[in-house]
Amino acid sequence: MSRSTQQREYHIVVLGSGGVGKSCLTAQFVQNVWIERYDPTIEDSYRKLIEVDGRQVIMEILDTAGTEQFTAMRELYMKSGQGFLLVFSITSLSSLHELTDLRDQLLNLKDSTHVPLVLVGNKSDLEDDRAVSRARAFATSQAWGNVPYYETSARRRQNVTEVFVDVCRQIMEGEREGARVRAAEAYDRGYRRRRRGEEGEEGSTWARRRRRQRRGGTRCSIL
């Protein structure tokens, strides 16, 4: 990207079941407005300039359709996104359940267990209708490999900026990590001792990681 010399641009995708408040959350973050209306989304995109840890970043936010009939589009969103907000409503347990499949699909597509994502329990203002306990949601986030869990209220603008910033920070960390790995790789190339799959679990994990790196990386290896 030519732009990378200037500001960082990150693609963030908001996913989740229908009616959990993805658009409200996004509109509240980008436009500082609260949408009262019944207005199902098909696909909306936004851009927001924000400072994260002292760096100017541009967030390209894709707000997606929660309606299950549009799931055919999901894969494309997942491919294009770098960071993901997985949103459910604390008033609906099934909306949390749906995220599990969604996350599986995401991890498969990204071929990685470390995709920048945040678990978001929206509608925290509707405490009286709560159907998902904090402990439950937190357990889910733990089971997902300790991903951050936030409870938000788009209506009251609670934790709204935080979730977007968190996912952004994760992407940035990933980039730094990636840079480190690449540097280390360049150093190691050609010196690495070969490891075989038969060395057991550790070996296969390693092989997986290696494959990942290779796929993303160069197709030409020099001996």
Added chain:
Amino acid sequence: MYAPSRTSASSSSSYLPMMARQSTRGSQDGSRSTRTSKRYSVTALYLSMNANQRDLEIEDDLARAQKALRDLKAKISMQSKKNFVLEKDVRYLDSRIALLVQNRMALEERNEVADHLDDTADLSEGTFPNDEKTQKYGNLLFLLQSEPRHIAHLCRLVTLAEIDQLLQTVMFTIYGNQYESREEHLLLTMFQSVLTYQFDHTPDYSSLLRANTPVSRMMTTYTRRGPGQSYLKTVLADRINSLIELRDLDLEINPLKVYESMVTAIEASGKTLPPNLPRSVTAEQAAAHPQVQELIGPRVRMLTDFANGFIDTIINGLEETPYGIRWICKQIRSLTRRKYPDASEQMICTLIGGFFFLRFINPAIVTPRSYMLIEDIPAEHPKRTLTYIAKMLQNLANKPSYAKEPFMVKLQPFIQSNKERINKFMMELCEVQDFYETLEMDNYVALSKKDLELSISLNEVYAMHALLDAHNTELAKDESSHLSQLLQELGPAPPQVPRKENRAINLPLYSRWESALDDLTAALDITQEEVYFMEAKSAFVMILRSLPPNSVLARRPLRLDRVAEAAATTKNDSVMVRKGIRAMELLSQLQEMGMIHRSDHYSALRDEIEQELAHLGSLKEKVIAETLKLEEVYRTIREHNSYLVTQLETYKSYLHNVRGQSEGTTKRLQNAKVLGPYKYTHAQLVKEGVIINSNIPENRQQNIYFNITSPTPGTFIIAIGYKGRNRGIIEIDLKLDDLLEMQRQGQEDLTVEYVEFNVSKLLNILNKRSVGHSSPQASSSVTAASSSLSSSVATPAGRHQERRPSLLGSSFSKSEYTVINIGSPEMPRLITCVKSSQGFDWNQEMFLPSYIDYDSSDLERKADPVEDIVLTEEEAAAMLPQ
């Protein structure tokens, strides 16, 4: 196959098109008197009963056309069920294969996936183990079918994970005959019940029908049935296809995106950006930019034109809209009115739009390919345009708040100019007649039939039973209820049988609580006179239809007595004679009852018969037209079917492949013995034809040896060694599968480093080793390895070919690799590997073999580089001593 009786049960459906048409007429015109309505249902009833009397059926063009239509409908119903099942399988495998590819799947799960694939062929016919079971299940399914409230209740209780199985059985089996009014109407009754519950239990209006619930899943599944599919095809396909042809038409109106592509275009042409075009701008800056505005203006107009076109066809297609979909809209309207008496029309339209547009029309517009409306994935620009059109349609249904994407405000004129007609359209969608009256009658007809059957698979029955069982406490609270009784008698649900033991059964349906009705007149509250009247009408219509069209008797006004007499005296046609005699009897009976009078030439009866005939005349055209349309639908779903089948085949072959490897893994776990090394000299391999070419200088060849090791079955390491050196020069990892693959593709030679192997011959050696793995005898004869070489060559290579057809066809992946020696053979080499693959990327090890990571002896003293190995907590825990 559908049971013959089902086709006979649906004979009545040959008259149903007119009923359906009737019922789409406004329900509020109120012009139909009770008398005509009763007459109407009696006619249908009579004809449907009569249809059982096969021997008296007439054979004219209409009857033939109707029969063809009936058969077609049965085929469509069956095919769409098959597709549903296949789609489910493909969906399941889509998610699983990805895991498999990444080796993340546990072995048991792999086998489960394999089972899933093992038998996708048609089920063979069978029966229940015993008659008692057959009876009980027949009764249970009759109850479930005729009293939709049970299933409706169940739909609310099951989880989203269970619902697919349930809906499959419900929509494609229990109410599977999509064109039979009784089943369709019962299904819709079930819908109503679920919808009502949803309305009653949704706290606020704005979240109504928003979440993904069993209801929304039901709606999706329902719209996927034949009628919905054919509607989308007739109404939307042309529009979408003509739009997709405009591959390069960019109608983006998001100022940021427009600005961005403008900047990119300038940069790509090599020019520098003018000072008034900074690279990064805010949305407001972009929107304010004159060049952006210049571009967006005409695009908004074009988008408006396109969207208007879509609205035109959708509105014009009002009458094409499937009855069931309109009826659901109607339910949404009346439920909204009931729950929110003050609801404005706009609010109602919003909710109807939340079903009709959001769940039915727009998904098809946005992803037309998954609805089989187009063949290829649309190009980037048309895809975006389609998304815009869907957004515009959705905005029409829901008052847009431009709080979301501010630039959409540019489309406000479009919303304004269409708001009225779209709201009117949505209200008109709701104007369909209810079917309760006909449903009641259909149910009686069903009861009066003695051979009601349901074609269902054993596993479907068991799965349904299991679901009922699981939610028993909720469903059968009242222990004296029929459902509760049946469940008690049936006991716990049997487990699912393996696929290969699954059977399709024709389950006779009956009800132990309701005896088949003999006295229909009492049940339906109609008089004997009316029954005679209908019978007479039907008899005359049949006689007249059998006459040659230009017969004197067919002239109007009809002389009924002469027609009857002529029929009664027909030669060589006993059916006709019987009809004639019966017609004569009926005429005199009806006259005695005072229903008709000879004096006015039986005008009361005659007029109805003439009307009926006129109606039948046009009916034939309609039947033919409908048949043509449905043939198109059938073709589409068949195409989809073959696509799904191909997809499954692909997965299947892939899986077989992986399984071969996974079997190896299990063996390794049981017996981690590494086989080999087996030592071959260069000369031996040349002699056997394994090496067909060698770069190794002849004077060194005698010092070269090859060690073949097999750490796990299916994996081989060929180490090329040089006498006197401890470690091999090069190690090559080979996977049996990869070699098989090459062989299958006719790729005969494999160049690795200094030598070129003949794939088939190499396979023979390796195969010998691989056999050795499973047989302890062979593995004990390690020392004899080289001497047994010649015999191993004889192993037929064909064995591998039958083992699996491959996924890696040439269309799937392509791999090229080049090895360039720089300097002398012992110097470093440049190896490039070009791989392109669709779907699965694998074989990596094959073409970037081990020597990439291999320490050459020069570097032997170098310390191992430190690597970051990131461990998850579980992994770390597993490595620590327990």
